[in-house]
Amino acid sequence: MSRTEIKIGGFGGQGVILSGYIIGRAASIYDDKHSTMIQAFGPEARGSACSSQVIVSPTEIAYPYITAPEIMIVMSQEAYTKFTPELANGGILITEEELVQPHNLRKDIKHFSIPATRFAEELGKKMVLNIVMMGFMTAVTNIVDVEAMRKAVKVSVPKGTEELNLNAFNKGFEYGISQKAKLN
Amino acid sequence: MKSDPKGVLTGAHFIDGDHACAEGAIAAGCRFVAGYPITPSTEVVERIADRFPLIGGMFIQMEDEIASSIAIQGAVWGGKKAMTVTSGPGFSLMMEHIGLAAMTEVPCVFVDVQRGGPSTGLPTLPGQGDMMQARWGSHGDYGIIALCPNSPQECFDFTIKAFNLSEQYRVPVLLMMDECVGHMTERVIVPPADQIEIYPRRFYEGPKEEFLLFKPDNDMVPPMVKAGDGYNIHVTGLTHDEKGYPVMTVAAQEKLVHRLIDKIKMNADKIVEYKEDQVEGADVVVVSYGITSRVAIPAIDQARKEGMKVGHLRLIVAWPFPEKRIKELATKIKSFVVPEINYGQMVHEVERHSAGKVRVELVGHGGGAVHNPKDIYNVIKNSVKG
Structure with a gap:
């Protein structure tokens, strides 16, 4: 694996920043890799488009920003429209199936989708949709070791919600494995 | 001397540069921070405000940057290690008191998380436009030390280094961060407290009756005492003699200001790092x-x-x-x-x-x-x- 750039987009409140944080924490603390996370930092309001960018690399990261992400996770239509043109050739696009209509989907990329919000609701809390997404992403990209991701999820979510969040992660992960099998 | 284990969060963390700076200050023994929160440095004082009550530190959100930069100097004379944190516009307001700290040889740390300027400029975006201000921003002649971290790990390490240099040379030390480094999240390793080297305050150890507040040691740096410990203390920004009393003469000016410059200049080989x-x-x-x-x-x-x-x-x-x-x-x-x-x-x-x-x-x-x-x-x- 070489330097890999990841962009996560959605609207404020979906856990976009926490998702980036979990990937970076898993990679750099529990998976012996390097990681740099930068969050779009501006006078944005809750509910508007927001994004986080994470770099995962086996070696030290010099330039800290992403230029052409190889992995993109979008959880809102606005984020889809705004960010997908940035995705690198041959990159992986992951969308929230019921929130994003992939209009004019680029032909040069791999696309996966998951009804993460619905899965989260079935687990009892809509809020964990980002963690469902993280499980799914881990399965379809292999960017970070799955156990490292589980550890990072466990220590990054509010106390008392660990089990719910790990269930959410596993749900997304299993769905990812099945989707990937279909593709092959 | 080693770091006080109280408050040192030994382990691997995934935190941003601002938070790492706060942890560095705590590990360095800083127990007083006064600040007027300003983007992109706010997260430093947020973390300090969160952590200090647990370890016996005091954080005061001041009315402005002028007050912040003088409150920390009072705390230092009271025996604490102290720091203030700001960004461009606040850094400009602090210039007067950076000069006071240089003139009265107060060991303290000023953190400037640089953003785009001049004036209020670009609050949430990076800049490196305060570098000459760091050197020459306060009026008059004096020596100064400024450090430039490029990662959250270095924000932690260099904050400790800044405190150590400030104590060693009794000079304000400026930590010149920038928005990118401050808001970037990476792995930060906090070593065990017994592996963190701390330069202790240089307290005067001679006989009380011979004590002079600004009488330098051989390396041109005078040892300190705490206010309230029974020594005669007179601290003024006016040109002063070794007692600390104002002396308005060319000779006193020459002697004092030359030393303020020389204690950094003559020790530059030891301080310079690249x-x-x-x-x-x-x-x-x-x-x-x-x-x-x-x-x-x-x-x-x-x-x-x-x-x-x-x-x-x-x-x-x-x-x-x-x-x-x-x-x-x-x-x-x-x-x-x-x-x-x-x-x-x-x-x-x-x-x-x-x-x-x-x-x-x-x-x-x-x-x-x-x-x-x-x-x-x-x-x-x-x-x-x-």
């Missing part, structure tokens, strides 16, 4: 600092791939400036390339000390973003041609 990469045999040397020292790396790598002999000299301590090394390199190389997120500040130092012997090229940037490495690469390429 990192070099493939500088020996290079045609071009890139001189960089802070976040730009990372942004320059892809540009340098690209140039090297194409066969250009490019070295990299990264300033860790910006002030005092590594004048000797620049002078020496100027006799060996063809040109210096200096990328910085301003329209030319540290480049003037490189020009001054290379004294016309080699070309010096600025890669300027007005702020609001870091450079595109291509812009740095292009200047390297042109300067190799000569």
Whole structure:
């Protein structure tokens, strides 16, 4: 694996920043890799488009920003429209199936989708949709070791919600494995 | 001396540069912070406000930056290690008291998380436009120390270093961060407390009746006492004698101000710190600092791939400036390339000390973003041609 750039987009409140944080924490603390996370930092309001960018690399990261992400996770239509043109050739696009209509989907990329919000609701809390997404992403990209991701999820979510969040992660992960099998 | 284990969060963390700076201050023994929160430095004081009550520290959210920068000096005379944190507009307001801390030799730390300026400029975006202000911002002559971290890990390490240098030389030390480093999240390793070296305050140990508040030791630095410990203390920003009393003479001015400059200048070899990469045999040397020292790396790598002999000299301590090394390199190389997120500040130092012997090229940037490495690469390429 070489330097890999990841962009996560959605609207404020979906856990976009926490998702980036979990990937970076898993990679750099529990998976012996390097990681740099930068969050779009501006006078944005809750509910508007927001994004986080994470770099995962086996070696030290010099330039800290992403230029052409190889992995993109979008959880809102606005984020889809705004960010997908940035995705690198041959990159992986992951969308929230019921929130994003992939209009004019680029032909040069791999696309996966998951009804993460619905899965989260079935687990009892809509809020964990980002963690469902993280499980799914881990399965379809292999960017970070799955156990490292589980550890990072466990220590990054509010106390008392660990089990719910790990269930959410596993749900997304299993769905990812099945989707990937279909593709092959 | 080793760090007080109380409050040291030994382990691996995934935190941003601002939070790492707060943890560095705690590990360094800082127990008083006064500040007027300002983007992009706010997260430093947020973390301090969160952590201090658990470890016996005091944080005061002050009415402004002027008050913040004087409150910390009161705390130092009371025996604490203290710091204030700000960004460009606040840094401007603190200049008067940076001068006071230099004049009255108060060991303390000023953190400036630089953003785009001048004035309120670009609150949420990076800049490196406060570098000359760091050196010359307060009126009059004095020596100063400024450090430039380029990662959250260094925000932790260099905050400790800043406190140590401030105690060793009884001088305000400026930690010149920038928005990118402050808001960037990476792994930060906090070592066990017994592996963190702390320079203790230099307390006076001689007989009480012979004590003079500003009588220097052989290295030109006077030892301190705490207010309230029974020593005669008179601290003033006016030109003063060794007792601390105001003396309005040319001779007193000469003696005091010269020492304030010389204690840094004469110890510069011990304070100056930089990192070099493939500088020996290079045609071009890139001189960089802070976040730009990372942004320059892809540009340098690209140039090297194409066969250009490019070295990299990264300033860790910006002030005092590594004048000797620049002078020496100027006799060996063809040109210096200096990328910085301003329209030319540290480049003037490189020009001054290379004294016309080699070309010096600025890669300027007005702020609001870091450079595109291509812009740095292009200047390297042109300067190799000569």
